[in-house]
Amino acid sequence: MSGPLRLVPHDGGALPTVPRQRRRPAWAEDPLEELAERLDEVCAAAVHADEIAAVLESEGLTHELIVHRYGRSDLFALAEELHARGAGKRRYPAPEPGPDPWGINPWRCLLRGIVFGLPGLAYVLGGTLLAGPPDAFGLPAGTVALSAAALAGWAWNQALAHRAYLRLGSDGRRATARCLLRGAPAGALLASAFAIAFASRGSEAAFAVGQSSYLAAATALLVLGRERDLLLALAPTTVGAALLLAWDLPPAVRACLVIATPVAALLVAGRQVVRGLRTPPELGAPAPPPLTASLPYGLYGLASAVLVLVLALGAGVSAVALTLSMGAAEWLLYRFRGRGVAALRRSVDAGGFRTRSASVLLGCLAGYLIVLAALAAALTALWPGAPAPGALRLCALLTLGAVLWLSLLLQAFGAAWPAALVCMAAAVIEIAFLCWEFGDHPVVQLVACASxxxxxxAIACSLLGRATSHR
Incomplete structure (x- = not known):
């Protein structure tokens, strides 16, 4: 054998020449240091070397530049070394906060609060229709009939609103309109039947029938998102109550203004339901939920009606303040959901999230109670002849407000049965005490609502302290 050994491929061609990587002297400055410093943020935040490789490729680094300038075999080898250099200072910045998925226009909530409170002016304007001898237990004339109609109407309409909202979210406006078309008249008839059964005079029965009709129409309009239409329907009663401050309106004029509001509400609600029926049906809509799914909402409506009516027996201004505060309550419910999602993004463990969730819950509840107390104080100052609520009465109002807000919060997270059962227990305690010894006892209201x-x-902190409840 003579000469050097050569490897020749089978096809007779020469093997490709592999360029040798130049070893950089130890004293020479490594250009990789400058590159690592320039890409410091990228290298520290990268979870894999491929992320750095994508950045290097986007900056136009060619294979020749990587080999000859940085002395590495290819793009991925360079990226792996940069990734290894950043391991000691690894940091993963939190993602940029996105838009609040539970954001809501506060003016809409304010409008809904006004719409909830304005119907109370009908009792001021229609006082002559309810004039007469006292009802049972020495209550003002018409109280028993109106209370019976209100209890039946609130319970039915709460369940109806829940079912209609379910249909709106899954089946569209056509199915919602059909649900309201069947349920709203049935609720109005049921409440009117209770009113007629307990009314002692025809004027009381007529007023209660108008109240029941308005509640049914208002439920339909609120579900369909037509708060402005409902506000326009309330214009006759609102204008009449404002005129009553300056002039003593004749009974016939008062009666016409009171009747105009439920008639207008029925007309507007009927128009919106008909428009909903004309919309095309949703394709592939799921089967409607069972009727029992709305049962806890109906029980909550009955219990909350009892609690509010008992409060109104001793402090009508407090009940009006509670009604007006529902707009702020709704806005704070959305606020809690949005801040709960933000707390979930910021938390790194379950304990930290539970602490943040409880803090957000207490903050939103405190904000609502502050609004409720401010409304009670403002109405007491503006309402002619309204007595100032004492400390017990104010505490009873605030604890009842806390009960209602926490119940609505639990319902929003799907825990309707615990909220309904707790409210029913408080209502039963108050009713049992009233039947045992009738009278104005704010201490009983305070103890029942505080408990x-x-x-x-406790239920809310346990449920909402879990991250899965907010997803």
Missing amino acids: AAAVLM
Whole structure:
């Protein structure tokens, strides 16, 4: 054998020449240091070397530049070394906060609060229709009939609103309109039947029938998102109550203005339901939920009606303040959901999230109670002849407000049965005490509502302290 050994491929061609990587002297400055410093943020935040490789490729680094300038075999080898250099200072910045998925226009909530409170002016304007001898237990004339109609109407319409909202979210406006077309008249007839059964005079029965009709129409309009239409329907009663401050309107004029509001509400609600029926049906809509799914909402409506009516027996201004505060309550419910999602993004463990969730819950509840107390104080100052609520009465109002807000919060997270049962227990305690010894006892209201609020708070902290509840 003579000469050097050569490897020749089978096809007779020469093997490709592999360029040798130049070894950089130890004293020479490594250009990779400058590149690592320039890409410091990228290298520290990268979870894999491929992320750095994508950045290097986007900056136009060619294979020849990587080999000859940086002395590495290819793009991925360079990226792996940069990734290894950033391991000691690894940091993963939190993602940029996105838009609040639960954001809502506060003016809409304010409008809904006004719409909830304005119907109370009908009782001021229609006082002459309810004039007469006292009802049972020494209550003002018409109280029993109106209370019976309100209890039946609130319970039915709460369940109806829940079912209609379910249909709106899954089946569209056509199915929602059909649900309201069947349920709203049935609720109005049921409440009117209770009113007629307990009314002692025809004027009381007529007023209660108008109240029941308005509640049914208002439920339909609120579900369909037509708060402005409902506000326009309330214009006759609102204008009449404003005129009553300056002039003593004749009974016939008062009666016409009171009747105009439920008639207008029925006309507007009927128009919106008909428009909903004309919309095309949703394709592939799921089967409607069972009727029992709305049962806890109906029980909550009945219990909340009892609690509010008992409060109104001793402090009508407090009940009006509670009604007006529902707009702020709704906005704070959305606020809690949005801040709960933000707390979930910021938390790194379950304990930290539970602490943040409880803090957000207490903050939103405190904000609502502050609004409720401010409304009660403002109405007491503006309402002619309204007595100032004492400390017990104010505490009873605030604890009842806490019960209602926490119940609505639990319902929003799907825990309708605990909220309904706790409210029913508080209502039964108050009714049992009233039947045993009738009278104005704010201490009983305070104890019952404070106990219910404590139970609801414990349930809410346990449920909403879990991350899965907010997804």
